[in-house]
Amino acid sequence: MPKPVTVTIPSRLARTTVSSPNLAVAQARSRSLYRDWYRAAPEICQLYALDVPYPTLRAKIRQIFDRYAHVKDVQAIDVLIAKSHMEYQEFVNVWKMPSQVMRYFEAEQAPPVPNTFMEKFL
Numbered sequence: 001m002p003k004p005v006t007v008t009i010p011s012r013l014a015r016t017t018v019s020s021p022n023l024a025v026a027q028a029r030s031r032s033l034y035r036d037w038y039r040a041a042p043e044i045c046q047l048y049a050l051d052v053p054y055p056t057l058r059a060k061i062r063q064i065f066d067r068y069a070h071v072k073d074v075q076a077i078d079v080l081i082a083k084s085h086m087e088y089q090e091f092v093n094v095w096k097m098p099s100q101v102m103r104y105f106e107a108e109q110a111p112p113v114p115n116t117f118m119e120k121f122l
Helices: 023-047 054-067 074-092 098-109
Strands: none
Touching: 023 054, 023 074, 054 098
8 A cells, every 4th residue: 555645844843953941941842842752653653554553652752762861961951852853853754764664663573582592592
């Protein structure tokens, strides 16, 4: 089944980079971006015709955001927000190939690595 034709308007999601004055503002901006990603999960699944349900995509988004939850440097958070928003724009405007999207799920879909000596030979 062919992908639906969508009209991308690059400026629709464009944002300028912003320097947060303090940690509270940076965290609020991060939560706002997380909500944008969370709300877009069903649309992303539909646009890319993913064979994963959107709750799985939402769990992956949560996992990625949780990976950086320990960061407390305001400038580092601003960089992470800018990069994440660029990624969000690429996803929603369908500027990525489906294989690039599925790369986020490689770890879950890969066969388990054998741990013991005997498992490596069986």
